[in-house]
Amino acid sequence: MVIQPRKRRRAPRGSGDLLRDQILDATTELLLETGHAKAVSIRSVAQRVGVTPPSIYLHFADKDALLDAVCSRYFEKLDEEMQRVAADQPSTIEVLRAQGHAYVNFARRTPELYRLATMGEGRPGSDVDTALNSSAFQHMRAAMEALIAEGVYPPGDATMLALELWTAAHGVAAILISKPYLPWGDVEEFTDRVLRAVCTGQIVSGIIGTDLEPMETIARLKGLADEFADGGKP
Missing domain, CATH: 1.10.10.60 (Homeodomain-like)
Structure with missing residues:
Protein backbone atom coordinates (compact mmCIF):
# COMPACT_ATOMS: atom_id res chain seq x y z
CA MET A 1 0.00 0.00 0.00
CA ALA A 61 7.66 9.77 22.41
CA ASP A 62 7.11 6.70 20.24
CA LYS A 63 4.52 4.76 18.28
CA ASP A 64 2.99 3.29 21.45
CA ALA A 65 2.43 6.77 22.87
CA LEU A 66 0.84 7.84 19.59
CA LEU A 67 -1.53 4.86 19.56
CA ASP A 68 -2.40 5.47 23.20
CA ALA A 69 -3.38 9.03 22.34
CA VAL A 70 -5.54 7.82 19.45
CA CYS A 71 -7.29 5.36 21.76
CA SER A 72 -7.73 8.01 24.44
CA ARG A 73 -9.44 10.29 21.94
CA TYR A 74 -11.56 7.36 20.75
CA PHE A 75 -12.90 6.83 24.25
CA GLU A 76 -13.63 10.52 24.58
CA LYS A 77 -15.81 10.26 21.45
CA LEU A 78 -17.44 7.12 22.84
CA ASP A 79 -18.22 8.93 26.07
CA GLU A 80 -19.76 11.84 24.16
CA GLU A 81 -22.07 9.42 22.36
CA MET A 82 -23.03 7.66 25.57
CA GLN A 83 -23.86 10.94 27.28
CA ARG A 84 -25.85 12.14 24.27
CA VAL A 85 -28.23 9.19 24.43
CA ALA A 86 -28.41 9.31 28.23
CA ALA A 87 -29.81 12.84 28.17
CA ASP A 88 -33.09 11.64 26.63
CA GLN A 89 -33.88 8.85 29.13
CA PRO A 90 -36.68 9.10 31.72
CA SER A 91 -34.94 7.15 34.49
CA THR A 92 -31.51 6.08 35.68
CA ILE A 93 -32.06 2.43 34.75
CA GLU A 94 -32.97 3.49 31.21
CA VAL A 95 -29.85 5.68 31.15
CA LEU A 96 -27.76 2.62 31.93
CA ARG A 97 -29.44 0.55 29.26
CA ALA A 98 -29.10 3.33 26.66
CA GLN A 99 -25.43 3.77 27.50
CA GLY A 100 -24.89 0.06 26.90
CA HIS A 101 -26.57 0.30 23.51
CA ALA A 102 -24.52 3.36 22.58
CA TYR A 103 -21.34 1.53 23.54
CA VAL A 104 -22.13 -1.48 21.36
CA ASN A 105 -23.30 0.60 18.39
CA PHE A 106 -20.24 2.86 18.52
CA ALA A 107 -17.95 -0.16 18.58
CA ARG A 108 -19.72 -1.74 15.60
CA ARG A 109 -19.31 1.48 13.59
CA THR A 110 -15.57 1.65 14.29
CA PRO A 111 -14.41 -1.97 14.66
CA GLU A 112 -10.71 -1.43 13.89
CA LEU A 113 -10.35 1.35 16.44
CA TYR A 114 -12.42 -0.59 18.94
CA ARG A 115 -10.13 -3.61 18.66
CA LEU A 116 -7.08 -1.43 19.22
CA ALA A 117 -8.63 0.49 22.12
CA THR A 118 -10.07 -2.47 24.04
CA MET A 119 -8.23 -5.59 22.90
CA GLY A 120 -4.71 -4.32 22.31
CA GLU A 121 -1.86 -4.65 24.77
CA GLY A 122 -2.33 -2.21 27.61
CA ARG A 123 0.28 -0.66 29.89
CA PRO A 124 -0.56 0.64 33.39
CA GLY A 125 -0.55 4.42 33.47
CA SER A 126 -1.06 4.82 29.73
CA ASP A 127 -3.39 7.37 28.22
CA VAL A 128 -5.79 4.55 27.40
CA ASP A 129 -6.07 3.54 31.04
CA THR A 130 -6.57 7.17 32.00
CA ALA A 131 -9.39 7.53 29.47
CA LEU A 132 -11.14 4.38 30.69
CA ASN A 133 -10.97 5.53 34.28
CA SER A 134 -12.13 9.06 33.66
CA SER A 135 -14.71 9.09 30.88
CA ALA A 136 -17.10 6.41 29.67
CA PHE A 137 -16.42 4.02 32.52
CA GLN A 138 -16.79 6.70 35.16
CA HIS A 139 -20.18 7.69 33.77
CA MET A 140 -21.27 4.06 33.98
CA ARG A 141 -20.06 4.02 37.57
CA ALA A 142 -21.98 7.22 38.35
CA ALA A 143 -25.17 5.63 37.01
CA MET A 144 -24.60 2.64 39.29
CA GLU A 145 -24.12 4.92 42.29
CA ALA A 146 -27.36 6.71 41.44
CA LEU A 147 -29.28 3.42 41.21
CA ILE A 148 -27.95 2.36 44.61
CA ALA A 149 -28.88 5.74 46.12
CA GLU A 150 -32.38 5.47 44.62
CA GLY A 151 -32.85 2.04 46.15
CA VAL A 152 -33.25 0.43 42.73
CA TYR A 153 -30.03 -1.57 43.14
CA PRO A 154 -29.04 -3.12 46.48
CA PRO A 155 -26.05 -1.60 48.31
CA GLY A 156 -22.79 -2.68 46.75
CA ASP A 157 -19.57 -1.72 45.05
CA ALA A 158 -20.49 0.68 42.21
CA THR A 159 -17.14 0.07 40.52
CA MET A 160 -17.74 -3.68 40.41
CA LEU A 161 -21.28 -3.17 39.11
CA ALA A 162 -19.98 -0.88 36.37
CA LEU A 163 -17.37 -3.47 35.43
CA GLU A 164 -20.14 -6.05 35.09
CA LEU A 165 -22.08 -3.86 32.67
CA TRP A 166 -18.92 -2.97 30.76
CA THR A 167 -18.04 -6.65 30.49
CA ALA A 168 -21.47 -7.43 29.06
CA ALA A 169 -21.40 -4.53 26.59
CA HIS A 170 -17.85 -5.38 25.52
CA GLY A 171 -18.73 -9.03 25.10
CA VAL A 172 -21.66 -8.19 22.84
CA ALA A 173 -19.63 -5.68 20.83
CA ALA A 174 -16.64 -7.99 20.44
CA ILE A 175 -18.64 -11.05 19.35
CA LEU A 176 -20.76 -9.06 16.89
CA ILE A 177 -17.59 -7.59 15.36
CA SER A 178 -15.59 -10.83 15.22
CA LYS A 179 -18.43 -13.23 14.36
CA PRO A 180 -20.98 -11.23 12.33
CA TYR A 181 -22.03 -14.34 10.41
CA LEU A 182 -23.55 -16.15 13.40
CA PRO A 183 -27.39 -16.30 13.56
CA TRP A 184 -27.90 -13.26 15.80
CA GLY A 185 -31.28 -12.34 14.34
CA ASP A 186 -32.03 -8.65 14.86
CA VAL A 187 -28.78 -7.29 16.29
CA GLU A 188 -30.48 -4.48 18.20
CA GLU A 189 -32.91 -6.91 19.82
CA PHE A 190 -30.10 -9.31 20.69
CA THR A 191 -28.10 -6.50 22.27
CA ASP A 192 -31.12 -5.32 24.22
CA ARG A 193 -31.84 -8.78 25.63
CA VAL A 194 -28.31 -9.09 26.97
CA LEU A 195 -28.19 -5.57 28.41
CA ARG A 196 -31.67 -5.87 29.90
CA ALA A 197 -30.68 -9.10 31.64
CA VAL A 198 -27.62 -7.43 33.17
CA CYS A 199 -29.36 -4.19 34.14
CA THR A 200 -32.37 -5.86 35.75
CA GLY A 201 -30.45 -8.78 37.21
CA GLN A 202 -29.16 -6.62 40.04
CA ILE A 203 -32.71 -5.52 40.86
CA VAL A 204 -33.85 -9.15 41.12
CA SER A 205 -30.81 -10.05 43.21
CA GLY A 206 -31.62 -7.25 45.61
CA ILE A 207 -35.15 -8.62 46.08
CA ILE A 208 -34.43 -12.32 46.49
CA GLY A 209 -30.86 -12.21 47.80
CA THR A 210 -27.50 -13.02 46.27
CA ASP A 211 -26.53 -16.02 48.44
CA LEU A 212 -29.01 -18.54 47.01
CA GLU A 213 -28.15 -21.61 45.01
CA PRO A 214 -29.53 -21.67 41.44
CA MET A 215 -32.44 -24.00 42.22
CA GLU A 216 -33.32 -21.95 45.31
CA THR A 217 -33.36 -18.83 43.17
CA ILE A 218 -35.71 -20.48 40.68
CA ALA A 219 -38.02 -21.67 43.43
CA ARG A 220 -38.18 -18.25 45.05
CA LEU A 221 -38.88 -16.50 41.74
CA LYS A 222 -41.63 -18.99 40.93
CA GLY A 223 -43.13 -18.41 44.34
CA LEU A 224 -43.18 -14.65 43.81
CA ALA A 225 -44.70 -15.10 40.35
CA ASP A 226 -47.46 -17.31 41.76
CA GLU A 227 -48.27 -14.77 44.49
CA PHE A 228 -48.60 -11.99 41.94
CA ALA A 229 -50.73 -14.21 39.68
CA ASP A 230 -53.09 -14.84 42.59
CA GLY A 231 -53.37 -11.12 43.27
CA GLY A 232 -51.37 -11.31 46.46
CA LYS A 233 -48.40 -9.29 47.55
CA PRO A 234 -44.94 -10.76 47.96
Missing part, protein backbone atom coordinates in the same frame (compact mmCIF):
# COMPACT_ATOMS: atom_id res chain seq x y z
CA VAL A 2 1.48 3.36 -1.03
CA ILE A 3 0.92 6.19 1.44
CA GLN A 4 0.60 9.48 -0.38
CA PRO A 5 2.07 12.42 1.53
CA ARG A 6 0.07 15.57 1.86
CA LYS A 7 1.45 18.90 0.77
CA ARG A 8 1.69 20.96 3.90
CA ARG A 9 2.76 24.51 4.48
CA ARG A 10 5.04 25.36 7.36
CA ALA A 11 2.91 25.77 10.46
CA PRO A 12 2.89 29.17 12.12
CA ARG A 13 4.18 29.63 15.64
CA GLY A 14 1.83 28.39 18.34
CA SER A 15 0.17 25.81 16.10
CA GLY A 16 1.56 22.77 17.91
CA ASP A 17 -1.89 21.67 19.09
CA LEU A 18 -3.18 21.83 15.54
CA LEU A 19 -0.33 19.65 14.29
CA ARG A 20 -0.93 17.21 17.13
CA ASP A 21 -4.58 16.89 16.08
CA GLN A 22 -3.52 16.40 12.46
CA ILE A 23 -1.15 13.64 13.53
CA LEU A 24 -3.94 11.93 15.47
CA ASP A 25 -6.32 12.33 12.52
CA ALA A 26 -3.77 10.82 10.14
CA THR A 27 -3.05 7.89 12.47
CA THR A 28 -6.77 7.21 12.84
CA GLU A 29 -7.24 7.28 9.06
CA LEU A 30 -4.37 4.83 8.55
CA LEU A 31 -5.71 2.49 11.20
CA LEU A 32 -9.10 2.46 9.51
CA GLU A 33 -7.54 1.92 6.08
CA THR A 34 -5.06 -0.81 7.04
CA GLY A 35 -7.13 -2.46 9.75
CA HIS A 36 -4.15 -3.15 11.99
CA ALA A 37 -1.84 -1.17 14.22
CA LYS A 38 1.22 -3.09 12.98
CA ALA A 39 0.63 -1.66 9.50
CA VAL A 40 0.95 1.90 10.80
CA SER A 41 4.38 3.43 11.35
CA ILE A 42 5.71 6.80 12.41
CA ARG A 43 7.03 7.25 8.88
CA SER A 44 3.65 6.50 7.27
CA VAL A 45 1.91 8.93 9.62
CA ALA A 46 4.49 11.62 8.83
CA GLN A 47 3.97 11.07 5.11
CA ARG A 48 0.20 11.31 5.50
CA VAL A 49 0.45 14.57 7.44
CA GLY A 50 3.18 16.01 5.21
CA VAL A 51 5.91 16.41 7.84
CA THR A 52 9.14 14.64 8.72
CA PRO A 53 9.24 11.82 11.31
CA PRO A 54 11.12 14.00 13.84
CA SER A 55 8.09 16.32 13.85
CA ILE A 56 5.99 13.43 15.14
CA TYR A 57 8.44 12.76 17.95
CA LEU A 58 8.07 16.34 19.15
CA HIS A 59 4.53 15.40 20.18
CA PHE A 60 4.73 11.66 20.90
Whole structure:
Protein backbone atom coordinates (compact mmCIF):
# COMPACT_ATOMS: atom_id res chain seq x y z
CA MET A 1 0.00 0.00 0.00
CA VAL A 2 1.48 3.36 -1.03
CA ILE A 3 0.92 6.19 1.44
CA GLN A 4 0.60 9.48 -0.38
CA PRO A 5 2.07 12.42 1.53
CA ARG A 6 0.07 15.57 1.86
CA LYS A 7 1.45 18.90 0.77
CA ARG A 8 1.69 20.96 3.90
CA ARG A 9 2.76 24.51 4.48
CA ARG A 10 5.04 25.36 7.36
CA ALA A 11 2.91 25.77 10.46
CA PRO A 12 2.89 29.17 12.12
CA ARG A 13 4.18 29.63 15.64
CA GLY A 14 1.83 28.39 18.34
CA SER A 15 0.17 25.81 16.10
CA GLY A 16 1.56 22.77 17.91
CA ASP A 17 -1.89 21.67 19.09
CA LEU A 18 -3.18 21.83 15.54
CA LEU A 19 -0.33 19.65 14.29
CA ARG A 20 -0.93 17.21 17.13
CA ASP A 21 -4.58 16.89 16.08
CA GLN A 22 -3.52 16.40 12.46
CA ILE A 23 -1.15 13.64 13.53
CA LEU A 24 -3.94 11.93 15.47
CA ASP A 25 -6.32 12.33 12.52
CA ALA A 26 -3.77 10.82 10.14
CA THR A 27 -3.05 7.89 12.47
CA THR A 28 -6.77 7.21 12.84
CA GLU A 29 -7.24 7.28 9.06
CA LEU A 30 -4.37 4.83 8.55
CA LEU A 31 -5.71 2.49 11.20
CA LEU A 32 -9.10 2.46 9.51
CA GLU A 33 -7.54 1.92 6.08
CA THR A 34 -5.06 -0.81 7.04
CA GLY A 35 -7.13 -2.46 9.75
CA HIS A 36 -4.15 -3.15 11.99
CA ALA A 37 -1.84 -1.17 14.22
CA LYS A 38 1.22 -3.09 12.98
CA ALA A 39 0.63 -1.66 9.50
CA VAL A 40 0.95 1.90 10.80
CA SER A 41 4.38 3.43 11.35
CA ILE A 42 5.71 6.80 12.41
CA ARG A 43 7.03 7.25 8.88
CA SER A 44 3.65 6.50 7.27
CA VAL A 45 1.91 8.93 9.62
CA ALA A 46 4.49 11.62 8.83
CA GLN A 47 3.97 11.07 5.11
CA ARG A 48 0.20 11.31 5.50
CA VAL A 49 0.45 14.57 7.44
CA GLY A 50 3.18 16.01 5.21
CA VAL A 51 5.91 16.41 7.84
CA THR A 52 9.14 14.64 8.72
CA PRO A 53 9.24 11.82 11.31
CA PRO A 54 11.12 14.00 13.84
CA SER A 55 8.09 16.32 13.85
CA ILE A 56 5.99 13.43 15.14
CA TYR A 57 8.44 12.76 17.95
CA LEU A 58 8.07 16.34 19.15
CA HIS A 59 4.53 15.40 20.18
CA PHE A 60 4.73 11.66 20.90
CA ALA A 61 7.66 9.77 22.41
CA ASP A 62 7.11 6.70 20.24
CA LYS A 63 4.52 4.76 18.28
CA ASP A 64 2.99 3.29 21.45
CA ALA A 65 2.43 6.77 22.87
CA LEU A 66 0.84 7.84 19.59
CA LEU A 67 -1.53 4.86 19.56
CA ASP A 68 -2.40 5.47 23.20
CA ALA A 69 -3.38 9.03 22.34
CA VAL A 70 -5.54 7.82 19.45
CA CYS A 71 -7.29 5.36 21.76
CA SER A 72 -7.73 8.01 24.44
CA ARG A 73 -9.44 10.29 21.94
CA TYR A 74 -11.56 7.36 20.75
CA PHE A 75 -12.90 6.83 24.25
CA GLU A 76 -13.63 10.52 24.58
CA LYS A 77 -15.81 10.26 21.45
CA LEU A 78 -17.44 7.12 22.84
CA ASP A 79 -18.22 8.93 26.07
CA GLU A 80 -19.76 11.84 24.16
CA GLU A 81 -22.07 9.42 22.36
CA MET A 82 -23.03 7.66 25.57
CA GLN A 83 -23.86 10.94 27.28
CA ARG A 84 -25.85 12.14 24.27
CA VAL A 85 -28.23 9.19 24.43
CA ALA A 86 -28.41 9.31 28.23
CA ALA A 87 -29.81 12.84 28.17
CA ASP A 88 -33.09 11.64 26.63
CA GLN A 89 -33.88 8.85 29.13
CA PRO A 90 -36.68 9.10 31.72
CA SER A 91 -34.94 7.15 34.49
CA THR A 92 -31.51 6.08 35.68
CA ILE A 93 -32.06 2.43 34.75
CA GLU A 94 -32.97 3.49 31.21
CA VAL A 95 -29.85 5.68 31.15
CA LEU A 96 -27.76 2.62 31.93
CA ARG A 97 -29.44 0.55 29.26
CA ALA A 98 -29.10 3.33 26.66
CA GLN A 99 -25.43 3.77 27.50
CA GLY A 100 -24.89 0.06 26.90
CA HIS A 101 -26.57 0.30 23.51
CA ALA A 102 -24.52 3.36 22.58
CA TYR A 103 -21.34 1.53 23.54
CA VAL A 104 -22.13 -1.48 21.36
CA ASN A 105 -23.30 0.60 18.39
CA PHE A 106 -20.24 2.86 18.52
CA ALA A 107 -17.95 -0.16 18.58
CA ARG A 108 -19.72 -1.74 15.60
CA ARG A 109 -19.31 1.48 13.59
CA THR A 110 -15.57 1.65 14.29
CA PRO A 111 -14.41 -1.97 14.66
CA GLU A 112 -10.71 -1.43 13.89
CA LEU A 113 -10.35 1.35 16.44
CA TYR A 114 -12.42 -0.59 18.94
CA ARG A 115 -10.13 -3.61 18.66
CA LEU A 116 -7.08 -1.43 19.22
CA ALA A 117 -8.63 0.49 22.12
CA THR A 118 -10.07 -2.47 24.04
CA MET A 119 -8.23 -5.59 22.90
CA GLY A 120 -4.71 -4.32 22.31
CA GLU A 121 -1.86 -4.65 24.77
CA GLY A 122 -2.33 -2.21 27.61
CA ARG A 123 0.28 -0.66 29.89
CA PRO A 124 -0.56 0.64 33.39
CA GLY A 125 -0.55 4.42 33.47
CA SER A 126 -1.06 4.82 29.73
CA ASP A 127 -3.39 7.37 28.22
CA VAL A 128 -5.79 4.55 27.40
CA ASP A 129 -6.07 3.54 31.04
CA THR A 130 -6.57 7.17 32.00
CA ALA A 131 -9.39 7.53 29.47
CA LEU A 132 -11.14 4.38 30.69
CA ASN A 133 -10.97 5.53 34.28
CA SER A 134 -12.13 9.06 33.66
CA SER A 135 -14.71 9.09 30.88
CA ALA A 136 -17.10 6.41 29.67
CA PHE A 137 -16.42 4.02 32.52
CA GLN A 138 -16.79 6.70 35.16
CA HIS A 139 -20.18 7.69 33.77
CA MET A 140 -21.27 4.06 33.98
CA ARG A 141 -20.06 4.02 37.57
CA ALA A 142 -21.98 7.22 38.35
CA ALA A 143 -25.17 5.63 37.01
CA MET A 144 -24.60 2.64 39.29
CA GLU A 145 -24.12 4.92 42.29
CA ALA A 146 -27.36 6.71 41.44
CA LEU A 147 -29.28 3.42 41.21
CA ILE A 148 -27.95 2.36 44.61
CA ALA A 149 -28.88 5.74 46.12
CA GLU A 150 -32.38 5.47 44.62
CA GLY A 151 -32.85 2.04 46.15
CA VAL A 152 -33.25 0.43 42.73
CA TYR A 153 -30.03 -1.57 43.14
CA PRO A 154 -29.04 -3.12 46.48
CA PRO A 155 -26.05 -1.60 48.31
CA GLY A 156 -22.79 -2.68 46.75
CA ASP A 157 -19.57 -1.72 45.05
CA ALA A 158 -20.49 0.68 42.21
CA THR A 159 -17.14 0.07 40.52
CA MET A 160 -17.74 -3.68 40.41
CA LEU A 161 -21.28 -3.17 39.11
CA ALA A 162 -19.98 -0.88 36.37
CA LEU A 163 -17.37 -3.47 35.43
CA GLU A 164 -20.14 -6.05 35.09
CA LEU A 165 -22.08 -3.86 32.67
CA TRP A 166 -18.92 -2.97 30.76
CA THR A 167 -18.04 -6.65 30.49
CA ALA A 168 -21.47 -7.43 29.06
CA ALA A 169 -21.40 -4.53 26.59
CA HIS A 170 -17.85 -5.38 25.52
CA GLY A 171 -18.73 -9.03 25.10
CA VAL A 172 -21.66 -8.19 22.84
CA ALA A 173 -19.63 -5.68 20.83
CA ALA A 174 -16.64 -7.99 20.44
CA ILE A 175 -18.64 -11.05 19.35
CA LEU A 176 -20.76 -9.06 16.89
CA ILE A 177 -17.59 -7.59 15.36
CA SER A 178 -15.59 -10.83 15.22
CA LYS A 179 -18.43 -13.23 14.36
CA PRO A 180 -20.98 -11.23 12.33
CA TYR A 181 -22.03 -14.34 10.41
CA LEU A 182 -23.55 -16.15 13.40
CA PRO A 183 -27.39 -16.30 13.56
CA TRP A 184 -27.90 -13.26 15.80
CA GLY A 185 -31.28 -12.34 14.34
CA ASP A 186 -32.03 -8.65 14.86
CA VAL A 187 -28.78 -7.29 16.29
CA GLU A 188 -30.48 -4.48 18.20
CA GLU A 189 -32.91 -6.91 19.82
CA PHE A 190 -30.10 -9.31 20.69
CA THR A 191 -28.10 -6.50 22.27
CA ASP A 192 -31.12 -5.32 24.22
CA ARG A 193 -31.84 -8.78 25.63
CA VAL A 194 -28.31 -9.09 26.97
CA LEU A 195 -28.19 -5.57 28.41
CA ARG A 196 -31.67 -5.87 29.90
CA ALA A 197 -30.68 -9.10 31.64
CA VAL A 198 -27.62 -7.43 33.17
CA CYS A 199 -29.36 -4.19 34.14
CA THR A 200 -32.37 -5.86 35.75
CA GLY A 201 -30.45 -8.78 37.21
CA GLN A 202 -29.16 -6.62 40.04
CA ILE A 203 -32.71 -5.52 40.86
CA VAL A 204 -33.85 -9.15 41.12
CA SER A 205 -30.81 -10.05 43.21
CA GLY A 206 -31.62 -7.25 45.61
CA ILE A 207 -35.15 -8.62 46.08
CA ILE A 208 -34.43 -12.32 46.49
CA GLY A 209 -30.86 -12.21 47.80
CA THR A 210 -27.50 -13.02 46.27
CA ASP A 211 -26.53 -16.02 48.44
CA LEU A 212 -29.01 -18.54 47.01
CA GLU A 213 -28.15 -21.61 45.01
CA PRO A 214 -29.53 -21.67 41.44
CA MET A 215 -32.44 -24.00 42.22
CA GLU A 216 -33.32 -21.95 45.31
CA THR A 217 -33.36 -18.83 43.17
CA ILE A 218 -35.71 -20.48 40.68
CA ALA A 219 -38.02 -21.67 43.43
CA ARG A 220 -38.18 -18.25 45.05
CA LEU A 221 -38.88 -16.50 41.74
CA LYS A 222 -41.63 -18.99 40.93
CA GLY A 223 -43.13 -18.41 44.34
CA LEU A 224 -43.18 -14.65 43.81
CA ALA A 225 -44.70 -15.10 40.35
CA ASP A 226 -47.46 -17.31 41.76
CA GLU A 227 -48.27 -14.77 44.49
CA PHE A 228 -48.60 -11.99 41.94
CA ALA A 229 -50.73 -14.21 39.68
CA ASP A 230 -53.09 -14.84 42.59
CA GLY A 231 -53.37 -11.12 43.27
CA GLY A 232 -51.37 -11.31 46.46
CA LYS A 233 -48.40 -9.29 47.55
CA PRO A 234 -44.94 -10.76 47.96
